Amino acid sequence: MPRISSMVIVNIVNILGSIAAIIVALLAGAVLISIAGQQPVEAYRALLDGSINGKRAIAETLVYSCPLILGGLSFAVALRAGMFNIGIEGQLMIGGLAAGLVGALHLGLPLYIHLPLALLAAMAAGGIWGAIPGAMKAFSGAHEVISTIMLNYLAYRLTAYVVQKTGKWLPVQPSLQATKKVVPEARLPRILDGTRLHAGIIVAIIAAFVLWYLLFRTTFGYKVRTVGLSRGAAAYGGINWGLTITLAMLASGILAGLAGAGETLGLQGRQYTAPQGYGFTAIAVGLVGRNNPIGIIFAGILFGALNSGAPSMQADAGVSKEITQVLQGFVILAVAGFAVLNNSSLARKVLTSGQSRRRDRAAAIGTEPDVEVRAGPPAL
């Protein structure tokens, strides 16, 4: 008889938990819409209509999903290493800036060289922006939550500076608060006629599968996950903590940089100085996708649909489109709530044998010696 592995059960529990969380969030949103004196059923119908009904709606959903998926992946790889990357917004902007600058140069190169060049520039710039807080934590213990937030502001100001002050050497257009228009050879091609859908979504999905492979089939991913779960075990296993968190943050920044490149090279055609906020929604996407690259594809599409359906909800049902942001908030809260539930009872019921529960209980009441979790010595 085939035995269902506990990993599979964990995944199923996670997926069910996420779906349940979304349902709870939608119900809560319905209550809110009712309180506001509107029809929740109509609102949701309009939301669905605007996000999945027809080619154009689906295309719009995927357009919004692209930076959210890449950003969600960025958040996930950092969190797997135990790093809470709030700097995705800044890494995304720096990546977009690099892509915009390289893409706006008239190099006379064909698409298959110029576009990869622009993407590489974005990955390099985002990667460096991400690796800095990683290295800072590795060397001095500087907490990444603080340093990534500060690097966000640096990214905004640096972008503004480059756009306004470097016109002599770089292809920028200060009057538009943006870089110059990306040349056609560096644009991510449109992949669906009559819509804004560009090849960025393909990049995002490929990135998700590549990240899955890296995380679960290579020693790099193994080290990242070990460091994130147990620093003591990582030290014991000869895994260099500082190097690993820096590399994970590098990978995180690369993915965020790609997200920025997708917007610049695929959608806007240039990098503006105003932040878009995708980097923060991406955190929610990563959490809803349970830090699993494949889960993040679906979570990204869900959040993309909320964004793309919002205008038609406002137009057809008269419900303010800001309600979708409230919905996103509900989804995050519900996912967090279900995660707590999972850890306490649901997963345990499904996963643990009677023996282990007896042991947990025994440990809880003190028949087993408490085991100290000691971190290893600093690795750098």
Added chain:
Amino acid sequence: MTTAPDTISTETAAIEMRGIVKRFPGVVANDGINLVVRKGEIHALLGENGAGKSTLMNILFGLYHPDEGQIFVDGDEVHFHSARDAVDAGLGMVHQHFMLIPRFTVTENVILGHEGAGGLVLDRQAAAQRVGEIAASYGLKVDPAAKVGDLPVGMQQRVEILRALYHGSRILILDEPTALLTPQEVEELYGILGKLREDGGTIIFITHKLREVAAISDRVTVIRRGKTIGTRVTSETTAGDLAEMMVGREVLLRVDRPPARPGQEVLSCQDIVVTRPDGTTALDHLSLTVRRGEIVGIAGVEGNGQSELVEVLSGLRRPDSGSVHLNHRDVTQRDPNGFRAAGLSYIPEDRHGRGLVLDFPLWENVLLGNTEREPFVYDGRIDVGETKSITGRLMGAFDVRAPSPETIARTLSGGNQQKLIIARELQREPEAVLAIQPTRGLDVGAIEFVHRQLVETRDREKGILLISFELDEVLDLSDRILVIFQGKIIAEYESGKVTRTELGLAMGGRGQEEHLAAD
């Protein structure tokens, strides 16, 4: 297996528990336990980890409510709703982990809970005097004015006992009271308990160590898997009988160990110095040598440099000075994987924090420390199929009881987790093994298995360094015994040529004066 006849009437029983049942979700922790404790006796409650001893005592002390069963104290049925009720009925409990406030003085800790007895104003003077009196009458040498945080563990335990006595306890429950004590402190505890018994006190002594049952108890009740297996008069039973009752099968209490035939040096360190971050010296020019085909045991009280020594010998920490040699190579500057490459396996003390990633499946745990080795990994790519099948084979060979290599490590019992670590470390065919507290928290059956594995490894011409705070383990397994004290090796003994007492004295640093005198 029958319960010893308990013909005594309830009038002479200090405690009687009848048919106690306690269920937790999915598990019956106590499944109809009977226990009769006579007045004025020391009654050992013996059982393996998870047998239900602590649950039973927590019920007796009012911390849990039994689902079924009756409790009698001095012949009267009682229903405790909290520990307070139990204390009022004359019970006292000393927990495994002390419930003391380190910043408070001994007196303040002792009177905690009864501090309001004299109204709103705390009469420290009177309280200190009373605490001093009780301490003196039971030979509990404790300074009432000392801060608890400054006291050694043995003293802290006395403060706990003192507190129970101050609160008027006549029946004292001690949960694994020797776990943190040195051999000398254990002897002193026995003395105190003897005195309490002479004074008419009743003591329930929870333990999983057979030696302690023999040393201190008048009678012993064995429980296994939540059931009473039987009660015996200690002097009329043997350690073997009790072990069999406890485990449910015959157990080899001593490993069959042919004499060692030591060969060449395989692991050594010279003149190691390690300074702690606070500036104190952890290792003070320490040198030692392990040869092939021998088990070298290091005895010592916790905190005398053992953990730093382990870190130096496993590559987790670079010493301030000195060198480490493994298989004739200088490995001082290498990292843990460099030590492994040179032939070291390391069974860490801390299974949960170091030896395993609890949220990984078993196969990913087998990968730990093997990330640079074929056939697990090729060019940074994990061979998942091969790693899983190796894990499956190891689980068979080392009797790791789990459904599959995909099982999450956290769900295994401590014994199975430890077997998985040992399997992983020994499959590497190491030249030398560091075994740190390899049986900590394991039950008798698993201890037997681990000890046999270590001896078999020794007999394959490997060198083993064993560090343990269990004196019996060091004595049973080692071919040579080194005593570590304040970061130095202060004594060395041949196997079988040292008594527990001598070793205990040396561990307390008392061998050192002679050692220095001999210089």
